[in-house]
Amino acid sequence: MGRRVPREVAVTRVVDGVRSLFHELKAVAQEVHGGSPFAGGRRGVLLNLLEDGDQTVPELARRRPVSRQHIQVLVNELLRDGLVVRKVNPAHRRSRLVSLTSDGRRTITAMLEREKKLLRGLHLEAEVPQLLAAAEVLKELRAALRDPEWRATLTET
Amino acid sequence: MGRRVPREVAVTRVVDGVRSLFHELKAVAQEVHGGSPFAGGRRGVLLNLLEDGDQTVPELARRRPVSRQHIQVLVNELLRDGLVVRKVNPAHRRSRLVSLTSDGRRTITAMLEREKKLLRGLHLEAEVPQLLAAAEVLKELRAALRDPEWRATLTET
DNA sequence: TATGAATGACAAGTCACTTGTCATATGGGG
Protein backbone atom coordinates (compact mmCIF):
# COMPACT_ATOMS: atom_id res chain seq x y z
CA MET A 1 0.00 0.00 0.00
CA GLY A 2 0.97 3.58 -0.46
CA ARG A 3 3.69 2.72 -2.91
CA ARG A 4 4.26 5.42 -5.46
CA VAL A 5 2.63 4.54 -8.74
CA PRO A 6 3.97 6.09 -11.93
CA ARG A 7 1.53 8.07 -13.97
CA GLU A 8 1.52 5.74 -16.97
CA VAL A 9 0.77 2.78 -14.77
CA ALA A 10 -2.17 4.60 -13.25
CA VAL A 11 -3.45 5.42 -16.73
CA THR A 12 -2.96 1.81 -17.76
CA ARG A 13 -5.08 0.65 -14.86
CA VAL A 14 -7.91 2.90 -15.93
CA VAL A 15 -7.58 1.73 -19.51
CA ASP A 16 -7.59 -1.92 -18.50
CA GLY A 17 -10.57 -1.27 -16.29
CA VAL A 18 -12.41 0.32 -19.19
CA ARG A 19 -11.69 -2.64 -21.40
CA SER A 20 -12.86 -5.33 -19.06
CA LEU A 21 -15.82 -3.34 -17.88
CA PHE A 22 -16.88 -2.79 -21.47
CA HIS A 23 -16.92 -6.51 -22.15
CA GLU A 24 -18.79 -7.15 -18.95
CA LEU A 25 -21.32 -4.50 -19.93
CA LYS A 26 -21.79 -6.03 -23.33
CA ALA A 27 -22.62 -9.37 -21.77
CA VAL A 28 -25.00 -7.75 -19.32
CA ALA A 29 -26.68 -5.71 -22.04
CA GLN A 30 -27.34 -8.84 -24.02
CA GLU A 31 -28.97 -10.37 -20.99
CA VAL A 32 -30.96 -7.27 -20.12
CA HIS A 33 -32.51 -6.66 -23.50
CA GLY A 34 -32.84 -10.34 -24.17
CA GLY A 35 -32.63 -11.39 -27.75
CA SER A 36 -34.41 -8.15 -28.59
CA PRO A 37 -32.92 -6.68 -31.73
CA PHE A 38 -33.01 -3.22 -30.20
CA ALA A 39 -29.72 -3.36 -28.46
CA GLY A 40 -26.45 -2.07 -29.83
CA GLY A 41 -26.56 0.21 -32.82
CA ARG A 42 -30.33 0.56 -32.91
CA ARG A 43 -30.48 1.64 -29.31
CA GLY A 44 -27.89 4.28 -30.07
CA VAL A 45 -29.82 5.69 -33.01
CA LEU A 46 -33.06 5.83 -31.05
CA LEU A 47 -31.26 7.54 -28.20
CA ASN A 48 -29.79 10.18 -30.51
CA LEU A 49 -33.21 10.90 -31.93
CA LEU A 50 -34.70 11.15 -28.45
CA GLU A 51 -32.02 13.48 -27.18
CA ASP A 52 -31.36 15.64 -30.20
CA GLY A 53 -34.62 15.42 -32.12
CA ASP A 54 -35.27 14.73 -35.78
CA GLN A 55 -32.21 14.44 -37.97
CA THR A 56 -31.16 13.12 -41.33
CA VAL A 57 -29.19 9.92 -41.63
CA PRO A 58 -25.91 11.68 -42.38
CA GLU A 59 -26.40 13.93 -39.37
CA LEU A 60 -26.87 10.90 -37.16
CA ALA A 61 -23.79 9.31 -38.66
CA ARG A 62 -21.61 12.33 -37.97
CA ARG A 63 -22.35 12.04 -34.27
CA ARG A 64 -20.89 8.63 -33.90
CA PRO A 65 -17.85 6.79 -35.11
CA VAL A 66 -19.56 4.61 -37.69
CA SER A 67 -20.08 4.97 -41.39
CA ARG A 68 -22.99 6.79 -42.93
CA GLN A 69 -23.98 3.62 -44.77
CA HIS A 70 -24.22 1.62 -41.62
CA ILE A 71 -26.46 4.15 -39.94
CA GLN A 72 -28.57 4.03 -43.06
CA VAL A 73 -29.04 0.30 -42.61
CA LEU A 74 -30.00 0.70 -38.96
CA VAL A 75 -32.47 3.45 -39.81
CA ASN A 76 -33.98 1.34 -42.58
CA GLU A 77 -34.57 -1.45 -40.09
CA LEU A 78 -36.15 0.95 -37.64
CA LEU A 79 -38.38 2.25 -40.44
CA ARG A 80 -39.40 -1.27 -41.32
CA ASP A 81 -40.26 -1.92 -37.68
CA GLY A 82 -42.24 1.28 -37.35
CA LEU A 83 -40.08 2.87 -34.66
CA VAL A 84 -39.20 5.85 -36.83
CA VAL A 85 -40.74 7.59 -39.82
CA ARG A 86 -39.39 9.91 -42.49
CA LYS A 87 -40.55 13.50 -42.47
CA VAL A 88 -40.25 16.08 -45.18
CA ASN A 89 -37.04 18.04 -44.75
CA PRO A 90 -37.46 21.70 -45.68
CA ALA A 91 -33.72 21.97 -46.12
CA HIS A 92 -33.30 19.00 -48.43
CA ARG A 93 -35.74 17.30 -50.71
CA ARG A 94 -33.98 14.00 -50.96
CA SER A 95 -32.67 13.63 -47.44
CA ARG A 96 -35.71 13.38 -45.25
CA LEU A 97 -35.64 13.79 -41.48
CA VAL A 98 -35.76 10.66 -39.38
CA SER A 99 -38.23 11.03 -36.54
CA LEU A 100 -39.33 8.80 -33.67
CA THR A 101 -42.85 7.42 -33.85
CA SER A 102 -44.75 7.21 -30.59
CA ASP A 103 -43.90 3.53 -30.66
CA GLY A 104 -40.22 4.33 -31.09
CA ARG A 105 -40.30 6.83 -28.29
CA ARG A 106 -42.01 4.35 -26.03
CA THR A 107 -39.47 1.68 -26.90
CA ILE A 108 -36.38 3.72 -26.19
CA THR A 109 -37.70 5.31 -23.01
CA ALA A 110 -38.73 1.89 -21.74
CA MET A 111 -35.25 0.57 -22.42
CA LEU A 112 -33.67 3.46 -20.59
CA GLU A 113 -36.04 3.07 -17.66
CA ARG A 114 -35.30 -0.61 -17.41
CA GLU A 115 -31.58 0.06 -17.50
CA LYS A 116 -31.79 2.71 -14.81
CA LYS A 117 -33.84 0.51 -12.57
CA LEU A 118 -31.33 -2.29 -12.85
CA LEU A 119 -28.39 -0.01 -12.22
CA ARG A 120 -30.08 1.28 -9.10
CA GLY A 121 -30.11 -2.25 -7.77
CA LEU A 122 -26.36 -2.75 -8.01
CA HIS A 123 -24.54 -3.59 -4.81
CA LEU A 124 -21.95 -0.84 -4.99
CA GLU A 125 -19.88 0.51 -2.17
CA ALA A 126 -18.75 3.55 -4.09
CA GLU A 127 -20.75 6.64 -3.24
CA VAL A 128 -22.20 9.06 -5.72
CA PRO A 129 -19.35 11.58 -5.49
CA GLN A 130 -16.79 8.87 -6.22
CA LEU A 131 -18.79 7.67 -9.19
CA LEU A 132 -19.02 11.19 -10.54
CA ALA A 133 -15.31 11.71 -10.02
CA ALA A 134 -14.59 8.52 -11.95
CA ALA A 135 -16.88 9.62 -14.76
CA GLU A 136 -15.04 12.92 -14.85
CA VAL A 137 -11.69 11.19 -15.14
CA LEU A 138 -12.99 9.07 -18.01
CA LYS A 139 -14.24 12.15 -19.78
CA GLU A 140 -10.93 13.87 -19.36
CA LEU A 141 -9.05 10.85 -20.55
CA ARG A 142 -11.20 10.68 -23.62
CA ALA A 143 -10.55 14.32 -24.35
CA ALA A 144 -6.82 13.77 -23.93
CA LEU A 145 -6.92 10.93 -26.43
CA ARG A 146 -8.61 13.20 -28.93
CA ASP A 147 -6.02 15.93 -28.54
CA PRO A 148 -4.58 16.44 -32.03
CA GLU A 149 -1.18 17.32 -30.63
CA TRP A 150 -0.99 13.99 -28.86
CA ARG A 151 -2.40 12.10 -31.83
CA ALA A 152 0.50 13.46 -33.84
CA THR A 153 2.95 11.66 -31.57
CA LEU A 154 1.37 8.33 -32.48
CA THR A 155 2.66 8.24 -35.99
CA GLU A 156 6.13 9.47 -35.17
CA THR A 157 8.71 6.70 -35.12
CA MET B 1 -23.18 22.71 -9.58
CA GLY B 2 -23.65 20.79 -6.39
CA ARG B 3 -27.05 19.52 -7.46
CA ARG B 4 -27.85 16.17 -6.01
CA VAL B 5 -27.35 13.43 -8.53
CA PRO B 6 -29.24 10.19 -8.06
CA ARG B 7 -27.14 7.09 -7.79
CA GLU B 8 -28.33 5.48 -11.01
CA VAL B 9 -27.54 8.61 -12.96
CA ALA B 10 -24.03 8.63 -11.57
CA VAL B 11 -23.62 5.00 -12.55
CA THR B 12 -24.98 5.76 -15.99
CA ARG B 13 -22.39 8.46 -16.45
CA VAL B 14 -19.62 6.04 -15.65
CA VAL B 15 -21.09 3.46 -17.98
CA ASP B 16 -21.44 5.97 -20.81
CA GLY B 17 -17.90 7.10 -20.20
CA VAL B 18 -16.67 3.54 -20.41
CA ARG B 19 -18.48 3.02 -23.67
CA SER B 20 -17.20 6.07 -25.46
CA LEU B 21 -13.72 5.72 -24.06
CA PHE B 22 -13.60 2.14 -25.25
CA HIS B 23 -14.38 3.19 -28.80
CA GLU B 24 -11.85 5.96 -28.63
CA LEU B 25 -9.26 3.51 -27.37
CA LYS B 26 -9.99 1.10 -30.16
CA ALA B 27 -9.35 3.81 -32.72
CA VAL B 28 -6.16 4.86 -30.97
CA ALA B 29 -4.94 1.27 -30.68
CA GLN B 30 -5.38 0.79 -34.38
CA GLU B 31 -3.29 3.86 -35.00
CA VAL B 32 -0.64 2.92 -32.44
CA HIS B 33 0.04 -0.57 -33.65
CA GLY B 34 -0.49 0.39 -37.24
CA GLY B 35 -1.77 -2.34 -39.47
CA SER B 36 0.26 -4.76 -37.39
CA PRO B 37 -1.70 -7.94 -36.94
CA PHE B 38 -0.65 -8.15 -33.31
CA ALA B 39 -3.34 -5.97 -31.89
CA GLY B 40 -6.59 -7.20 -30.40
CA GLY B 41 -6.90 -10.84 -29.58
CA ARG B 42 -3.29 -11.72 -30.29
CA ARG B 43 -2.00 -9.03 -27.99
CA GLY B 44 -4.22 -10.42 -25.26
CA VAL B 45 -2.95 -13.95 -25.65
CA LEU B 46 0.68 -12.84 -25.62
CA LEU B 47 0.01 -10.75 -22.54
CA ASN B 48 -1.55 -13.68 -20.71
CA LEU B 49 1.45 -15.83 -21.52
CA LEU B 50 3.82 -13.12 -20.37
CA GLU B 51 1.99 -12.56 -17.10
CA ASP B 52 0.94 -16.04 -16.19
CA GLY B 53 3.50 -18.21 -17.96
CA ASP B 54 3.04 -21.27 -20.15
CA GLN B 55 -0.49 -22.55 -20.44
CA THR B 56 -2.60 -24.78 -22.64
CA VAL B 57 -5.10 -23.33 -25.05
CA PRO B 58 -8.11 -24.22 -22.92
CA GLU B 59 -6.48 -22.61 -19.90
CA LEU B 60 -5.96 -19.42 -21.85
CA ALA B 61 -9.54 -19.53 -23.03
CA ARG B 62 -10.91 -19.87 -19.50
CA ARG B 63 -9.29 -16.61 -18.53
CA ARG B 64 -11.16 -14.53 -21.01
CA PRO B 65 -14.67 -14.28 -22.31
CA VAL B 66 -14.10 -15.89 -25.69
CA SER B 67 -14.52 -19.40 -26.93
CA ARG B 68 -11.84 -22.03 -26.69
CA GLN B 69 -11.95 -22.45 -30.46
CA HIS B 70 -11.23 -18.83 -31.07
CA ILE B 71 -8.21 -18.85 -28.78
CA GLN B 72 -7.07 -21.90 -30.65
CA VAL B 73 -7.13 -19.96 -33.90
CA LEU B 74 -5.20 -17.07 -32.38
CA VAL B 75 -2.61 -19.43 -30.94
CA ASN B 76 -2.26 -21.22 -34.27
CA GLU B 77 -1.51 -17.91 -35.93
CA LEU B 78 1.05 -17.06 -33.28
CA LEU B 79 2.64 -20.48 -33.82
CA ARG B 80 2.77 -19.89 -37.53
CA ASP B 81 4.45 -16.53 -36.94
CA GLY B 82 6.96 -17.97 -34.51
CA LEU B 83 5.87 -15.91 -31.50
CA VAL B 84 4.98 -18.98 -29.45
CA VAL B 85 5.97 -22.63 -29.45
CA ARG B 86 4.37 -25.79 -28.08
CA LYS B 87 6.08 -27.50 -25.19
CA VAL B 88 5.52 -30.98 -23.85
CA ASN B 89 2.94 -30.90 -21.10
CA PRO B 90 3.73 -33.37 -18.31
CA ALA B 91 0.12 -33.28 -17.27
CA HIS B 92 -1.42 -33.95 -20.66
CA ARG B 93 0.05 -35.63 -23.71
CA ARG B 94 -2.28 -34.13 -26.25
CA SER B 95 -2.69 -30.65 -24.89
CA ARG B 96 0.74 -29.11 -25.07
CA LEU B 97 1.71 -25.95 -23.28
CA VAL B 98 1.85 -22.75 -25.26
CA SER B 99 5.02 -20.81 -24.50
CA LEU B 100 6.44 -17.48 -25.66
CA THR B 101 9.50 -17.65 -27.87
CA SER B 102 12.14 -14.98 -27.32
CA ASP B 103 10.69 -13.30 -30.38
CA GLY B 104 7.23 -13.42 -28.88
CA ARG B 105 8.47 -12.05 -25.60
CA ARG B 106 10.26 -9.27 -27.38
CA THR B 107 7.17 -8.45 -29.41
CA ILE B 108 4.76 -8.17 -26.51
CA THR B 109 7.14 -6.28 -24.24
CA ALA B 110 7.89 -3.86 -27.06
CA MET B 111 4.17 -3.29 -27.56
CA LEU B 112 3.64 -2.68 -23.87
CA GLU B 113 6.60 -0.31 -23.72
CA ARG B 114 5.34 1.65 -26.67
CA GLU B 115 1.91 1.90 -25.13
CA LYS B 116 3.27 3.07 -21.83
CA LYS B 117 5.45 5.67 -23.44
CA LEU B 118 2.51 7.07 -25.34
CA LEU B 119 0.28 7.11 -22.30
CA ARG B 120 2.94 9.00 -20.41
CA GLY B 121 2.73 11.74 -23.03
CA LEU B 122 -0.99 12.37 -22.55
CA HIS B 123 -1.99 15.88 -21.54
CA LEU B 124 -4.01 14.93 -18.48
CA GLU B 125 -4.98 17.15 -15.62
CA ALA B 126 -6.03 14.33 -13.39
CA GLU B 127 -3.37 13.36 -10.88
CA VAL B 128 -2.26 9.86 -10.11
CA PRO B 129 -4.47 9.43 -7.02
CA GLN B 130 -7.53 10.44 -8.99
CA LEU B 131 -6.66 8.01 -11.75
CA LEU B 132 -6.21 5.22 -9.24
CA ALA B 133 -9.49 6.08 -7.58
CA ALA B 134 -11.23 5.92 -10.94
CA ALA B 135 -9.63 2.56 -11.70
CA GLU B 136 -10.85 1.35 -8.32
CA VAL B 137 -14.39 2.43 -9.07
CA LEU B 138 -14.31 0.62 -12.39
CA LYS B 139 -13.08 -2.53 -10.71
CA GLU B 140 -15.80 -2.34 -8.13
CA LEU B 141 -18.43 -1.72 -10.75
CA ARG B 142 -17.25 -4.72 -12.66
CA ALA B 143 -17.44 -6.85 -9.55
CA ALA B 144 -20.95 -5.59 -8.88
CA LEU B 145 -22.03 -6.56 -12.39
CA ARG B 146 -20.71 -10.05 -11.79
CA ASP B 147 -22.60 -10.46 -8.55
CA PRO B 148 -24.83 -13.52 -9.05
CA GLU B 149 -27.51 -12.08 -6.82
CA TRP B 150 -27.78 -9.02 -9.01
CA ARG B 151 -27.58 -11.05 -12.21
CA ALA B 152 -30.63 -12.93 -11.01
CA THR B 153 -32.64 -9.72 -11.07
CA LEU B 154 -31.96 -9.33 -14.78
CA THR B 155 -34.15 -12.14 -15.86
CA GLU B 156 -37.00 -11.39 -13.49
CA THR B 157 -39.91 -9.60 -15.12
C1' DT C 1 -25.14 26.92 -65.24
C1' DA C 2 -21.47 23.77 -64.65
C1' DT C 3 -19.17 21.24 -61.09
C1' DG C 4 -18.06 18.99 -57.00
C1' DA C 5 -19.92 17.37 -52.62
C1' DA C 6 -23.87 15.12 -50.18
C1' DT C 7 -27.32 11.61 -50.07
C1' DG C 8 -29.90 7.07 -50.51
C1' DA C 9 -29.64 2.58 -52.17
C1' DC C 10 -27.34 -1.46 -52.93
C1' DA C 11 -23.45 -4.92 -53.05
C1' DA C 12 -19.49 -7.08 -51.51
C1' DG C 13 -16.09 -7.73 -48.30
C1' DT C 14 -13.86 -7.89 -43.52
C1' DC C 15 -13.03 -8.79 -38.70
C1' DA C 16 -13.64 -11.01 -34.67
C1' DC C 17 -15.83 -13.77 -33.08
C1' DT C 18 -19.62 -18.21 -32.19
C1' DT C 19 -21.58 -22.80 -32.75
C1' DG C 20 -21.26 -27.34 -34.29
C1' DT C 21 -18.90 -31.57 -35.27
C1' DC C 22 -15.50 -35.14 -35.14
C1' DA C 23 -11.56 -37.96 -33.78
C1' DT C 24 -8.44 -38.61 -30.26
C1' DA C 25 -7.04 -38.38 -25.12
C1' DT C 26 -7.67 -38.42 -20.46
C1' DG C 27 -9.36 -39.52 -15.84
C1' DG C 28 -12.56 -41.43 -12.49
C1' DG C 29 -16.03 -44.83 -11.06
C1' DG C 30 -17.78 -49.48 -11.46
Add this chain to the structure above:
DNA sequence: CCCCATATGACAAGTGACTTGTCATTCATA
Protein backbone atom coordinates in the same frame (compact mmCIF):
# COMPACT_ATOMS: atom_id res chain seq x y z
C1' DC D 1 -9.08 -53.13 -15.83
C1' DC D 2 -12.55 -51.31 -18.65
C1' DC D 3 -16.10 -47.87 -19.74
C1' DC D 4 -17.73 -43.57 -20.32
C1' DA D 5 -18.19 -38.64 -19.57
C1' DT D 6 -15.36 -34.93 -20.38
C1' DA D 7 -11.41 -32.37 -22.46
C1' DT D 8 -8.81 -31.21 -26.39
C1' DG D 9 -7.30 -30.01 -31.24
C1' DA D 10 -8.72 -29.45 -35.80
C1' DC D 11 -11.81 -28.01 -39.03
C1' DA D 12 -16.10 -25.89 -41.11
C1' DA D 13 -19.85 -22.95 -41.40
C1' DG D 14 -22.30 -19.22 -39.75
C1' DT D 15 -23.10 -14.48 -37.57
C1' DG D 16 -23.25 -9.50 -36.24
C1' DA D 17 -21.56 -5.40 -36.79
C1' DC D 18 -19.46 -3.10 -39.20
C1' DT D 19 -16.40 -0.99 -43.79
C1' DT D 20 -15.50 0.18 -48.57
C1' DG D 21 -16.99 0.85 -53.10
C1' DT D 22 -20.24 2.28 -56.56
C1' DC D 23 -23.96 4.64 -58.78
C1' DA D 24 -27.72 7.81 -59.70
C1' DT D 25 -29.87 11.75 -57.85
C1' DT D 26 -29.87 16.12 -55.53
C1' DC D 27 -27.79 20.08 -53.55
C1' DA D 28 -24.68 24.15 -52.88
C1' DT D 29 -21.73 27.52 -54.95
C1' DA D 30 -18.65 29.77 -57.90
